[in-house]
Amino acid sequence: MSKSEIFTTRVWVNKTKAEVFDFFSDLNNLVLLTPPLMNMNIDESFLADKVKKDTSFQIKIGYRPLVLKWQSEITDWNPSDHFADMQTTGPYSKWIHKHSFVEDDGGTWVVDEIEYIPKLFPTLGKYFYKLLLKSMFSYRDKQVKKLLYN
Template structure:
């Protein structure tokens, strides 16, 4: 399996506490995922629940052509207001390891996503990644950046 890695950095004009409060709630992921993916958390999660190490989250998602897939991730590590990591336990990837890092910066917060993933199906998965998966992931994170800017405002150094 070939591992692929993407990194995304976004700055937000909010406090570390505000950013952590939003991103540590599993239900908020649907708010920053493209609508055409029909992303839905299927776990029985209370809106006030925050993630913790060992938390299992299940979803339904339609990444391509309206095909619905089940996806299960586990929050494997959490350090309050610094980072959390989710890993796929069942889903469309052979491997999925997603780090979410947060740090205070002048006038806000810098959030860094480091996504490492592997495709199933060997050579066919490698072709699928080259043809559309890597591009789709770039589009998802571009959409996420736009939604986060709409929710929290654009970061500008004064």
């Protein structure tokens, strides 16, 4: 098996840890944080008001006939501090996404750390996947600032 890659990003928002954690624990906000071109939808049969440990959810990304299903489970849950989701079915051999929230200077840092191994072309594709993640999280960080500054 290929070696895991680590992708980390962080963005500061002028809100409390509790407010930021509450925002990120609402699955409906996941769609707002994802670039529109990805055409992401959350399978409503999995939709919970708020996530918590052991919550499973399925998202669909793409356009017919090329729709990718991705299922994840919340594996770690520490309210107002951090939570993690792990892909159980989807495009990666390994995907663990830890969301951490750190108070600083009257606001909160949102820190994302993703450990991943792509299923397709794990060695050659790692550069493509890193660029894809940078692009996705650049959009996401802008949306976080926009949605949480209001």
